Amino acid sequence: MTLPNWHSWTARTVVAAVLVVAAAALLACGSGEDTPSRGAPETDLLAIGASIFAANCATCHGEQGEGQPNWQSRRPDGTLPAPPHDSSGHTWHHPDAVLIEIITVGGQAAYGGPGIVSGMPAFGDRLTADEIAAVLAYIKSLWGDGERAYQASLP
DSSP: OOOOOHHHHHHHHHHHHHHHHHHHHHHHHTSSOOBTTBSOOHHHHHHHHHHHHHHHTHHHHOTTSOOOTTTTSOOTTSOOOOOOOSTTSSGGGSOHHHHHHHHHHOHHHHHOBTTBOOOOOOOTTTSOHHHHHHHHHHHHHTSOHHHHHHHHTOO
């Protein structure tokens, strides 16, 4: 009579248990609609935000959020070049609600008026609220700790 190989049996049992737990976790996460800002781990949210940023924002704000040259000098048409979204810009000076409004309705609708002309288009008709939240999470990842702390303290 041969005895079972306990080491092999134990390893298979552990692997099977891990797979069952992983499957249960996936089923629990899959019950309901997955959206970029709900139920996605932070790394997934940042990856989603980076992808949306690359497809919709990088043309003007740069692939790494570096903005356009001379972003603080008005053009002849009164617009400012796209600002950087990294620590060198001013995006982190604004609370989330302001940033979400600018992304959603565009710069002109949010802050346009006499003497203020914005070239920032509206994305509310192209991106969902969750996609905008993912883009904002990605933009925040371009800031340093000090900028994130300052922006988080804004009302």
